[in-house]
Amino acid sequence: MILKHVLNNPALDRAFHALSDPTRRAIVERLAREPASVSALKKPLAMSLPAVMQHLAVLEASGLVRSEKTGRVRMCRVEPAALSLAEKWINDRRSEWEHRLDRLGDYRATLVKEGDVP
Amino acid sequence: MILKHVLNNPALDRAFHALSDPTRRAIVERLAREPASVSALKKPLAMSLPAVMQHLAVLEASGLVRSEKTGRVRMCRVEPAALSLAEKWINDRRSEWEHRLDRLGDYRATLVKEGDVP
Numbered sequence: 640m641i642l643k644h645v646l647n648n649p650a651l652d653r654a655f656h657a658l659s660d661p662t663r664r665a666i667v668e669r670l671a672r673e674p675a676s677v678s679a680l681k682k683p684l685a686m687s688l689p690a691v692m693q694h695l696a697v698l699e700a701s702g703l704v705r706s707e708k709t710g711r712v713r714m715c716r717v718e719p720a721a722l723s724l725a726e727k728w729i730n731d732r733r734s735e736w737e738h739r740l741d742r743l744g745d746y747r748a749t750l751v752k753e754g755d756v757p
Numbered sequence: 758m759i760l761k762h763v764l765n766n767p768a769l770d771r772a773f774h775a776l777s778d779p780t781r782r783a784i785v786e787r788l789a790r791e792p793a794s795v796s797a798l799k800k801p802l803a804m805s806l807p808a809v810m811q812h813l814a815v816l817e818a819s820g821l822v823r824s825e826k827t828g829r830v831r832m833c834r835v836e837p838a839a840l841s842l843a844e845k846w847i848n849d850r851r852s853e854w855e856h857r858l859d860r861l862g863d864y865r866a867t868l869v870k871e872g873d874v875p
Contacts, residue, residue, distance in 0.1 A: 647779060655777035659770055664846070671850040673857060722851045728782070729844040732789040736837050739791060 650702065654725040657701035662686070663694050667703060667717060674716040677706075768820065772843040775819035780804070781812050785821060785835060792834040795824075 657663050666680055681691045695715065698704035702721035706713050750756045775781050784798055799809045813833065816822035820839035824831050868874045 648782075651782065652777055652779060655773045658847070659773035659777055661765060661770060664766075664769065667850055671853040671857075717850065717854055719851055719854050722847050722854075726844060726847040726851060729776070729840050729847070732785055732835065733837055733840045733844060735789040736835055736840075739789075 650721070650724060651728055653701035654703060654721055657697050657703050658725065660694065660697075663698055666694060666698060666715075667722075670704060670715055670717045674714050677713045677715065680715060768839070768842060769846055771819040772821060772839055775815050775821050776843065778812065778815075781816055784812060784816060784833075785840075788822060788833055788835040792832050795831045795833065798833060 658667070662684060665684070669675060669680060669683075677688075677691065677695065680695070681688055684691060695704065695706065699706060702718055704715055705718050706715040708714075747756065776785070780802060783802070787793060787798060787801075795806075795809065795813065798813070799806055802809060813822065813824065817824060820836055822833055823836050824833040826832075865874065
C-alpha cells in the first residue's frame with residue numbers, strides 16, 4: 640500500500656529539511672528576487688560568516704540553491720526545479736484530498752436526488 | 758531587508774520539518790486519500806506503535822494532521838490549510854523567480870528592438 644519509492648525520496652527529505660529553518664527560508668526569499676553574493680546574503684542576517692556558509696551548504700545539498708565562483712565572488716541563485724519538486728508533492732496531496740471531498744459531495748447529491756437523505 | 762516576520766514563522770518551520778521525514782510523508786499521503794485510524798496507519802509501516810505515535814505527534818504539532826477519538830478508535834485526517842500554507846510559501850518564491858526571468862526577457866527584447874544586441 641505504501642510503496643518503497645514513496646518512502647524513499649531523499650531529494651524531498653533534503654528540500655523540506657532545508658526549508659524548515661527560518662534563516663534558510665530568508666536566504667531563499669532573497670535569492671528568489673535576484674542572485675546574490677555570499678557577503679550580500681550575510682549582510683541582513685545577524686550571524687557569522689561560517690554560520691551563513693553552513694546554511695548555504697544545507698541549501699546547496701538540497702538542490703534549492705546553486706552557487707558559482709566568479710573571480711573572487713561566490714554568487715548564489717535559487718534552483719526552481721527543486722522548489723517545484725517540493726511544491727508538487729504538497730499540491731498532489733492537497734488535490735487528492737480535495738477530489739475526495741468532491742466525490743463525497745457527488746455521493747451526497749446522488750443520495751439527495753434518490754430521496755435517501757433530505 | 759529581511760523582515761523579522763519573515764524570519765519568524767514557526768508554523769512553516771514545523772510544517773516543513775514534519776514533511777522532511779519519509780514516514781511522515783507516507784502518513785500524509787495515506788491520509789490525503791482518506792481518514793484512517795492509528796492502527797490502520799501503522800499496518801504498512803515497519804515500525805512499533807510508539808514510533809508511529811511519535812511521527813503522528815510531530816504531524817499534529819505541525820497542524821498537517823488532526824486526530825479525534827471516536828469511541829476506542831483514534832481517527833486521523835489531513836488538515837488542508839496547513840498543506841496550503843507550506844505550498845503557498847514555495848509557490849510565492851517560484852513565482853517571484855519566474856517573474857524576474859520574464860522581466861529579464863522583456864528587457865532583452867527591448868535591447869534587441871533598439872538594436873543594442875543582435
